[in-house]
Amino acid sequence: TQLLEQSPQFLSIQEGENLTVYCNSSSVFSSLQWYRQEPGEGPVLLVTVVTGGEVKKLKRLTFQFGDARKDSSLHITAAQPGDTGLYLCAGVDSGAGSYQLTFGKGTKLSVIP
């Protein structure tokens, strides 16, 4: 069973601060995805990283995939209250004709105005 360790589990910061969320595994994944979930809704895909060492930016969010494709990080610059939510990483295994995701337990982010 592939496992994804996500840290921290909870994060409460002031508006304008920077933060980093980590997602680590001992397994290699085909790709890794980050989702954001708001209360009462399903997760929404933010980004997919595919290549080892890849860096993608989405406005103030920067996503990095580790060189060995086992870990990833999400960095938010100058956090805003609208960034509040549950952030989930998911490792993708697309071998053997299937497409399965292993999710981390999530990081619950609160940005205080």
Add this chain to the structure above:
Amino acid sequence: NAGVTQTPKFRILKIGQSMTLQCTQDMNHNYMYWYRQDPGMGLKLIYYSVGAGITDKGEVPNGYNVSRSTTEDFPLRLELAAPSQTSVYFCASRPPLHFGNGTRLTVT
């Protein structure tokens, strides 16, 4: 374009009752999934399907059944509800994963 639609949004069951959680998608995706989400535990895969007529077990299939007679629909069946099945259930299709808004189920 509705995406992935789940019904009902909320349900309370008594122990031993049965119910079907409905999921339908209008994106013509072959792959569909059922996850359950418990507080602090992320999402666990219950069952998935790679196309009509094909289903397979995920990480936590016990107590559930699925069917996939059409590309659009992927219902999840609970036959004998137990308190351990209290959770929020999400249906999703790919690619990439598009989630419904979930069904919050309480078994008492």
